[in-house]
Amino acid sequence: SGRVTCAQHPSRARAMHHGGSAPPRALRVAVLHLAGGALSAALLPDGSPAASSADDRVVACAAVDDFLDHLQNNNLGTHVWMRLDSEAYFKPSVYQINIDTARCIDITDANLHSATCTECIWFDTAKVPFGEDSGTSERGIEAGLCLDGSHQVEDMETWMRRDRLVHEERYKALCAVPDFSDSNLAV
Secondary structure: OOEEEEEEOHHHHHHHHOOOOOOOOOOEEEEEEOOOOOEEEEEOOOOOEOOOHHHHOEEEEEEOHHHHHHHHHOOOOOEEEEEHHHHHHHOOOOOOOOEEEEEEEEEOHHHHHHOEEEEEEEEEOOOOEOOOEOOEEEEEEEHHHHHHOOOOOOOHHHHHHHHHHHHOOOEEEEEEOOOOOHHHOOO
């Protein structure tokens, strides 16, 4: 016989642990545990499936063209970090070619938890990245918090806009770190 318990979503726990603001939407998930502790289902309160651990993976993808120039002019690496589920949004199209999502590698959890984005650039997914939305740039943000959209923002208007995008699931971010380039891509 199984039992139903509630568990806090890891991104909210991370945000609260690091002093970040949590998204306003409910992030508690109902988790059904079967005998032996096997996980059989994870659902949000509205019944939709909760994010899997694959959604939490972070990759570093190569910057190209004008965006690569921007990174190099600011003494940043040639790759930017993003959540794996962001690749489709940043994939090159007829409207923008700034990130080569075919040239990505996994970032370890240890690197993610120890890194600070020199530049955290976040976007509204209802708009074309680097075109209709040039991105909002913030500096010195912890990598995981940047990618989740759970970092503190000093300006109230910016915080409200970012929080709304997170709540409406329209937030995608890039994390630029210094010294991360092809030389870090050991095979």
